[in-house]
Amino acid sequence: xxxxxxxxxxxxxxxxxxxxxxxxxxxxxxxxxxxxxxxxxxxxxxxxxxxxxxxxxxxxxxxxxxxxxxxxxxxxxxxxxxxxxxxxxxxxxxxxxxxxxxxxxxxxxxxxxxxxxxxxxxxxxxxxxxxxxxxxxxxx
Numbered sequence: 001x002x003x004x005x006x007x008x009x010x011x012x013x014x015x016x017x018x019x020x021x022x023x024x025x026x027x028x029x030x031x032x033x034x035x036x037x038x039x040x041x042x043x044x045x046x047x048x049x050x051x052x053x054x055x056x057x058x059x060x061x062x063x064x065x066x067x068x069x070x071x072x073x074x075x076x077x078x079x080x081x082x083x084x085x086x087x088x089x090x091x092x093x094x095x096x097x098x099x100x101x102x103x104x105x106x107x108x109x110x111x112x113x114x115x116x117x118x119x120x121x122x123x124x125x126x127x128x129x130x131x132x133x134x135x136x137x138x139x140x
Contacts (some may be wrong), residue, residue, distance in 0.1 A: 004028065011074050012062040019047050023055050024064070033068050033076035033095070033104035067105055069127055076104045094128045100137035 005024045009016045026034060026042050039052050047055075057075055068076045078095075094107045112126050113130040 008064060010137065012064055014058065014062060019051050020058075022046070024059070027065060027077070027079045031103065031105075033060055033078040033106070035074060035076050040056070051077055068106075070097065070104070071129070076078055078104070078106050081108070092126070096134070097129060097131045098134035098137055099131055103134060105134065116129075 005021050005028065006016050007019055008024060022043065024040055025040055030038075036049075036052055036056065039056075040049065043052070046094055056065070060067055060077070065077045066080050068078060070076060083108075092112050094110045094112060096105045096107055097103070098105075099119060107130075112128050115123065115126060117123060
């Protein structure tokens with residue numbers, strides 16, 4: 001895991017710092033998306049709020065993670081696919097949020113359909129969030 005994390009940071013032309021390595025490891029070990037608060041909880045007092053925020057923003061800018069808006073106007077983050085790069089996200093997929101456990105999953109196999117916009121309109125991002133009960137919670 002350490003090699004994958006360090007290689008991802010180097011490929012994105014980022015310094016390999018302890019905070020970046022650890023935060024990226026959290027994403028690799030997570031089964032779903034993470035919020036800023038999740039990373040704070042996981043790291044304990046190892047990193048302050050500003051370090052976490054700046055690291056998340058840098059990872060989004062570099063195409064390492066993508067942001068997922070939520071119904072409560074917070075943001076969750078998940079790892080990008082390999083074809084994302086700085087300024088070019090290709091994570092055009094649907095996200096599923098479990099109403100029971102709150103986990104957010106990327107549904108990579110389901111793409112968002114192309115939306116026909118009126119002449120002169122340009123799409124920047126399309127977000128589709130499906131809510132319901134995940135397989136784990138549905139079996140309880």
